Amino acid sequence: MANLPPEILISILELADEPSIHADVCWVFNQIATPILYRRVYLYRRHKRVLTNDVHLFLRTIIGRPVLGNCVQCLIADPSDRFRHEGYAPSGDLLSFVATAKSRGLSLEIREAINNGSVAAMLFLLLCHLPKLQEFDLRLPWQAHADYIFYQQMLTTLPLPSALQSVHSAKLYPGYSIITWGMIASFFCLPALRSFMCINGIVYDGEASNSNLVPCSSGIEDIRFYFCAIHDQILKALIHSLQSLRIFVYTFSATNGVTFHPQTLGDALRQCALNALEHLEVFYTDYLSTGSLGSLSGFVNLIYVKISFSLLLGPPDGATADSIAYQLTTSLPGSLVSLCLLIDRAWQGIRIFPVMERFVENRHDRLKRLKNVYIHGNIGYRDRQRIKSLCDAEGLEFVPLSMAGL
Numbered sequence: 001m002a003n004l005p006p007e008i009l010i011s012i013l014e015l016a017d018e019p020s021i022h023a024d025v026c027w028v029f030n031q032i033a034t035p036i037l038y039r040r041v042y043l044y045r046r047h048k049r050v051l052t053n054d055v056h057l058f059l060r061t062i063i064g065r066p067v068l069g070n071c072v073q074c075l076i077a078d079p080s081d082r083f084r085h086e087g088y089a090p091s092g093d094l095l096s097f098v099a100t101a102k103s104r105g106l107s108l109e110i111r112e113a114i115n116n117g118s119v120a121a122m123l124f125l126l127l128c129h130l131p132k133l134q135e136f137d138l139r140l141p142w143q144a145h146a147d148y149i150f151y152q153q154m155l156t157t158l159p160l161p162s163a164l165q166s167v168h169s170a171k172l173y174p175g176y177s178i179i180t181w182g183m184i185a186s187f188f189c190l191p192a193l194r195s196f197m198c199i200n201g202i203v204y205d206g207e208a209s210n211s212n213l214v215p216c217s218s219g220i221e222d223i224r225f226y227f228c229a230i231h232d233q234i235l236k237a238l239i240h241s242l243q244s245l246r247i248f249v250y251t252f253s254a255t256n257g258v259t260f261h262p263q264t265l266g267d268a269l270r271q272c273a274l275n276a277l278e279h280l281e282v283f284y285t286d287y288l289s290t291g292s293l294g295s296l297s298g299f300v301n302l303i304y305v306k307i308s309f310s311l312l313l314g315p316p317d318g319a320t321a322d323s324i325a326y327q328l329t330t331s332l333p334g335s336l337v338s339l340c341l342l343i344d345r346a347w348q349g350i351r352i353f354p355v356m357e358r359f360v361e362n363r364h365d366r367l368k369r370l371k372n373v374y375i376h377g378n379i380g381y382r383d384r385q386r387i388k389s390l391c392d393a394e395g396l397e398f399v400p401l402s403m404a405g406l
Contacts, residue, residue, distance in 0.1 A: 240268065
């Protein structure tokens with residue numbers, strides 16, 4: 001098997017469940033399996049039933065064999081010190097790391113933090129050795145105070161570590177902890193970043209006006225905030241910093257101290273992404289309603305919309321089925337292909353079938369490209385069947401989904 005062409009061996013070993021086993025078979029297998037093993041790296045593991053951070057072990061390996069750093073395409077890390085244990089990083093390693101950081105031109109602050117065993121500082125040094133990194137995932141603790149040096153250095157270090165110059169996709173997992181404006185803004189300054197995701201994050205800080213983000217300075221095209229509560233001014237500043245926003249997702253999770261003003265978000269999107277936005281998802285996790293985003297009809301390339309009735313149209317206020325259908329038709333862009341509507345609390349008393357009947361029949365003039373209609377919410381069986389028959393007759397795909405489908 002070792003005599004097979006390398007490209008065939010690569011395809012075979014990429015499908016293997018345990019590439020590490022094949023790395024020990026022979027020299028040829030080792031040369032092929034090792035880059036596969038290093039493509040995706042997790043920097044923490046379970047040690048005596050607790051999570052243990054392995055950043056110092058991996059950093060030692062990469063410094064000793066720099067060629068392995070070229071193999072790393074995805075890095076999943078936790079920059080906090082919560083996984084440290086006694087004997088976490090031998091002093092000899094720390095002294096070597098400090099010397100390497102100095103040779104890389106890193107700041108005195110980083111070098112001192114490394115000398116004190118800071119995981120965040122060692123992680124920052126590691127990023128100097130991963131020149132082909134594409135994906136960077138950070139899983140943060142409940143209280144991320146010790147990590148601030150990492151984000152501060154992202155904003156102040158020039159030139160940036162090679163990994164931060166090459167990375168295309170970044171994900172933050174704060175675990176419902178409070179994160180700051182600076183932690184988010186540091187990623188929006190990365191030159192090659194195109195996709196940013198944050199899951200379960202809370203940002204109270206309203207200091208967006210003091211940021212160093214220049215309007216239209218970031219190349220990020222895809223922003224997704226899942227189950228987050230983000231200060232309105234921060235959302236506005238982030239959107240204004242983008243050159244071409246194609247995908248925007250915001251699942252607002254109600255939190256004390258953070259309010260959501262849909263009109264502010266809608267205005268920012270209309271001002272900065274009117275010609276570029278293709279995919280939009282905005283809704284509440286608790287189905288509350290506090291106003292609408294405003295009309296989406298001006299977006300010329302928007303093909304997918306997932307939104308609640310309230311965020312799109314505002315409260316029903318006793319409107320008739322005809323007027324609601326007319327509002328729905330005129331509020332949506334002519335480019336729309338897929339529409340997903342959530343029946344939120346304010347709209348639960350409205351019969352959806354008469355609305356959808358008029359909407360489907362009257363859509364032809366403006367929504368000629370519409371192909372798919374999805375509805376989240378409680379719809380009676382008889383109305384579901386009637387809407388489906390109506391859509392089938394009009395050449396539309398209709399999918400009724402429960403709240404659990406969100």
